[in-house]
Amino acid sequence: MDELRRKGLDKMNEVYGWExxxxPGEYFALTADHLFGTIWTRPGLSMRDKRIMTLTVVTALGITDLAEIQANAAMANEELTEDELKxxxxxLTHYLGFPLGSKLDGAVTKVAKQRKKAAERGGGEDKKANVNAALNMHSGSTLDDQ
Structure with missing residues (x-):
């Protein structure tokens, strides 16, 4: 594995909060190497800044599953609290409208409940489901497809 791919995968792990x-595949390579290895690692904005911008964009686009992934990672990495996400x-509701703002609120509520239940059980969240959601978004495949 070359240095750029390792850098990209390390940043993906930080952004998503799991390994x-x-x-394989050109699309995943472009995502890992360019988006995460080059763009997410640029100086000038903190991870919290990047997380807020990403959450704003996915909220504006109504991409609830990615909002859940990002909210979970923001809480896991202690970049944003549940209260800050709420x-x-x-x-955002006042700029994007109630339907989109309420989707983010619902995503945060869902993730917070899942994190609380996982903490009560003494275990982590369903990492395989999270990885599969991210892989499907970035490569069109899941761990089960490999």
Whole structure:
């Protein structure tokens, strides 16, 4: 594995909050190497800044599953609290409208409940489901397809 791919996978792991496997395919390579190895690693914005911008965009586009992934990672990495994420939903509702803002609020509520249940059980969240969602988004495949 070359240095750029390792850098990209390391950043993907940080962004998503779990261990992302290296995957075959040109689309995944472009995502891992360029998006995460080059763009997400640029200086100038903190991870919190990048997370807020990403959450804003996925909320504006109504991509609830990615909002859940990003909210979970933001809480796991202690970049944003549940209260801050809820406040984002309230703020964005006034710019994006109630349907989109409420989707973010719902995503945060769902993730917070899952994290609380996992903490009570003493285990982590369903990492395989999270990895599969991210892989499907970035490569069109899942761990089970490999």
């Amino acid at each position: 992302m496997p290296d995957m 406040e984002m939903a309230i703020f």
